[in-house]
Structures are given as structure tokens and as C-alpha cells.
Amino acid sequence: MSEVKKGDKVKVHYTGKLNDGSVFDSSVNREPLEFEVGAGMMIAGFDNAVNGMKVGDKKVAEIPAAEAYGEKNDDMVVSVPKAQLPPDLNPEIGQQLSMQQPNGQAIPVVVTKVETETIEIDANHPLAGKDLIFDIELVEIS
Structure with missing residues (x-):
């Protein structure tokens, strides 16, 4: 079974949470999120988190603010x-x-x-300065 690498197009289901457990975004009950790994379409920490995953894998990725939306400016x-x-x-x-x-x-x-x-x-992104936690499930690699 192949593993995700840079340049792959992937589909994932995810739930994004803050450290207090509050959910700020989720693909549950929606179509999975589709993106190209390493193309700059996603925050760096999320992009890195899917690398090496296989279809069906689930993981929890803790992403520091610097790899998410940056520190508050x-x-x-x-x-x-x-x-x-x-x-x-x-x-x-x-x-x-x-x-x-x-x-x-x-x-x-x-x-x-x-x-x-x-x-x-x-004008900062609403999630700037916040560490994020994502529950990620890899649905497809193409």
C-alpha cells in the first residue's frame, strides 16, 4: 500500500480543535478535503502531518502556531x-x-x-497565535 508523499493529491477527513477541545472546523458530514501535498495549499503543519500516511490511517496531529497560521502580529x-x-x-x-x-x-x-x-x-487570521490539533483520516491518494 502506498504512502503519501509530496506531489500526491489526497482526500482527508479532519476535525480541527483548539487546546480547550473546541472544534473550529470539520469535514465530518461533508465531502473530504482534497489537496496536493507540498503545493502550499494547506498550513505547513497539516501538509507535513499527512506525509507517510496510508489510506485508512487515522492520526492526531498537534500543530504549533508557527506551523499553522503563525504568531499574532x-x-x-x-x-x-x-x-x-x-x-x-x-x-x-x-x-x-x-x-x-x-x-x-x-x-x-x-x-x-x-x-x-x-x-x-x-487583520490577523482568527487562528493566529493558536496551537491546533487535527484528527486526520486519509481517505484517498491519487
């Missing part, structure tokens, strides 16, 4: 004057917004603080 937390926001926007802590970069690309941000004249937004 304080430079990605910025204060924005409310005057620059759309007039009909009533920002609340935890609200997700979309911010347009100078190149036109939209990036998701989360409101982390609301003050009288400004709001603070965080």
Missing part, C-alpha cells in the same frame, strides 16, 4: 478613525468587516475595540 492591529467608516456602520466588538487594501484586495478584519472617535481592527 501586532502590526496587523490598527486604529481607524470612525470618520473613515461608512456613516451607516455601527461597529461592535467581534464584528467582522472587510477592509480594502491599496491594491484592491479585500481582507477580513475583526473589530477589537470601539472608542468615541476610533475603532481598533485586527
Whole structure:
């Protein structure tokens, strides 16, 4: 039986959890996740975890933040004057917004603080700075 290696296309079922056991994503009750190993489609730790697996194998992969979505970057937390926001926007802590970069690309941000004249937004990935745990089952290699 063959083992997964770089360049293989694979299908996996997975459940992603935080250290407290809370589930942030899962393919259970959905189609398995399909990706090419080593192509940069997945976070590094997940990509590495499937290497060497065989169809039917199950494993638990503990992925440190550095191999997941990276550490939280304080430079990605910025204060924005409310005057620059759309007039009909009533920002609340935890609200997700979309911010347009100078190149036109939209990036998701989360409101982390609301003050009288400004709001603070965080453009870090929601899982940045967090160690992740994935239950992985290899379904197919092609």
C-alpha cells in the first residue's frame, strides 16, 4: 500500500480543535478535503502531518502556531478613525468587516475595540497565535 508523499493529491477527513477541545472546523458530514501535498495549499503543519500516511490511517496531529497560521502580529492591529467608516456602520466588538487594501484586495478584519472617535481592527487570521490539533483520516491518494 502506498504512502503519501509530496506531489500526491489526497482526500482527508479532519476535525480541527483548539487546546480547550473546541472544534473550529470539520469535514465530518461533508465531502473530504482534497489537496496536493507540498503545493502550499494547506498550513505547513497539516501538509507535513499527512506525509507517510496510508489510506485508512487515522492520526492526531498537534500543530504549533508557527506551523499553522503563525504568531499574532501586532502590526496587523490598527486604529481607524470612525470618520473613515461608512456613516451607516455601527461597529461592535467581534464584528467582522472587510477592509480594502491599496491594491484592491479585500481582507477580513475583526473589530477589537470601539472608542468615541476610533475603532481598533485586527487583520490577523482568527487562528493566529493558536496551537491546533487535527484528527486526520486519509481517505484517498491519487
